[in-house]
Amino acid sequence: MPSDCISYQSSGYFTPLITDYLNQKDTLKPLYHRFPTLENFKAQIEEKQKNYNPAFRSVLADTLQEQYKNINTSALTQHNIDLLRKDDTFTVTTGHQLNLFTGPLYFLYKIVSAVNLSKELKAAYPQQNFVPVYWMATEDHDFEEINFFTFRNKKIKWPRESAGPVGRFSTEGLEAVLDVFSKELGLGKNAAWLTKLFEDAYIKHTNLADATRYLANELFSSEGLVILDADTAGLKKLFAPYVQEELLKQTSHLKVAETAALLKDYNIQVNPREINLFYIEDTLRERIILQDGVYHINNTELKFSEDEILALLDSNPEKFSPNVIMRPLYEEVILPNLAYIGGGGEIAYWLELKSYFESAKTTFPILLVRNSVLLATQKQADKLDKLGLSWADMFSKQQDLLNKKVQSFSEFKLDFTDQKELLKNQFEVLADIAAKTDASFIGAVKAQEIKQIKGLENLEKRLLKAEKRNHTEQLERIVLLQNELFPGKGLQERKANFSEFYLEFDGSLLSKLFSQLKPLEQEFNVVIL
Structure with a gap:
């Protein structure tokens, strides 16, 4: 059998920035804290334990208990939620949008990476506990990016109007999507399981956040995954001092702009705005813009004086939503987190943020490029051999x-x-x-x-x-x-949905991913099903 691992650098699918990061190029070292090696986690654990506010643990665990109250939670996931109350417990986090029926395959690879890294850390540092966390991007409003998935090269789409944070979207209308999907699946035990999974997630839950939590829990609860929706007043109250700093001093813009100068030889992933916050309600998520001392909510008639907006922050912190620049800080403030696992694009924008974290006196996480995978059947592997090809x-x-x-x-x-x-x-x-x-x-x-x-x-x-x-x-x-x-x-991982592989290979898909993916090795894996 030809070699089944290809380095990210030689795969041809990573940008020069990510390739240079993986190669630990000297010019990029000021942009990250510690490179992802098992040994480097020792210092990361010590620093995070020193800098993380222990009072936040009970708020975090209570929030999760509330969010899981209507879900059939595995004993391991419940144990992990309880562990978060302890000072010797840390998280490994990945985040993802609320893509319909998980969207492309790499949703799975992110979570498998987080779970497997948590296991590796527990083996290396048995005195501490490590909890894999999926941070649901419930506050995003880019509905067009998540309202479809691809099954056997057919795009299955949820056509509807959108406004506001996607996690609060009603699931109304997804019955029609289920009807289309079930016909594409055909008959059989695995088809029936996938149909029921879609129905239980999206038809029996009233909003997209609850539906996605149910879906991810069904797929990963046996591995102890903890799923967090940070769009809550309790968690945002913990983050309120950083929101106030942003409203009054616009610190993130200043710090990220400084870092962008160090990335002049690369394509900048995101550019900061003067204020990197949105105002949100159920059907509204709009930028906060400061003009002549007045805070305007873009595309609305809403406006606030400084005193008024600070009073609103105090009474209703849930109305303030961090954008892509501030969301990482929000995550690292409220979680006892050690590492963030993301795709190349995500790691690219995290590399813009270290000086901002330093100004906020918050530990910058270890940045790990998620596992990438090419799924192949044994029949395809045999064809490869006969043609004299390598992976x-x-x-x-x-x-x-x-x-x-x-x-x-x-x-x-x-x-x-x-x-x-x-x-x-x-x-x-x-x-x-x-x-x-x-x-x-x-x-x-x-x-x-x-x-x-x-x-x-x-x-x-x-x-x-x-x-x-x-x-x-x-x-x-x-x-x-x-x-x-x-x-x-x-x-393949950016287009195909897990369902087309589950349809043929059922539970062996996830079991092979968990057994074969090694997050710290940073290689493109070929997994034969």
Whole structure:
């Protein structure tokens, strides 16, 4: 069997920023606190224990108990909630939007990464406890990003109008989505289980936050996952001093802007606003804008003086919602958290935040790129072997892969590099002669060199094309296999939904992920189902 692990750096699917972070490039070291190694967690534990407010533990645990009161909670999840009251318990957190029916596969990989890292930490540091947490992004308002999932290349969408934080959305209208989905699933035990899971989550719960909590709990409660909705007055009251700082001094904008200068050689993931807070109600989430000493709520008639908005913060902290810049601080203030696990895009914006955390006197978490996975069947793995391909080949751009295989199939060399190099050497001699006789000929010699090299390149392309025709059948099989594994020439984990794999492989999907994914190894895993 070909190698089934590909480094993130060589996969071709990570940005230069994330590749440089993984390579621990010196210029990026000021932007993170500790690199994710098992040994580095020792100092992280000690620092977080010193800096985390122990009084927050009871508020956190009480909030979770309230949120879980109507859910059939596993003994392990309940135990983990209870452990959060203890000073020697820490969390490993991942966050995700409330994508319909979990959305793309990488939702699973984030949570598996958090669970498996918690287990690794417990083995390495048995005196402490480690709880995996899924932070539901209930306050987001980008409904168009979450209102669909893809099943066997078919987009199953929830068409409705949206306004306000998505966690508070009514699930009304999802019966029609279930009807479409169940028909796509067909018959059978696994199809029936998936249909019931969708129904119990979305039809029997009245809002998207409760539906998503139920769904994630059904999938992961056996592993002790704790699911948190931070859109609550009790938790936001703990964060109120940081909200007040933002309203009065706009600290996040100043600090993140400073850090952005250190990332000038990369694409900045997010840009801070002057105030990185929203005002929210059930059907409203709008930016807070400060103009001439007055706080305006964008796209509304609402406005507040300084005294009025501070009074509102004191009486109704739940009306203030942190944006992407402040949400990480909110998380790290209210959780005894050690590490944040996210995709490349998330880690990129966390790298903008360290100086902001320092100004807020809050421990910056260890940043871990989540596990990435390519799921394949045994049949696909067998095809790969027969075609003489490696899993690394599958990550190549398709045209590059085909060209490489044509070269290997051919009885003669299709690469004219040697001939082009010989031609260049000959023209160097001609250019030297021209320079010594009549310098006006140098231009003519150069033009002829370009023409001759171009001619060789054209011959090379024609020969390659002819050879492709001779190996059409094998190349078509390669294309078909790569297109199966990389739908739309992109990552499977960013498109496919878990249901199409569960339909065929049921519980073995999650069990294989838990047994094979190692979050600290930072490799693209190929998992054979």
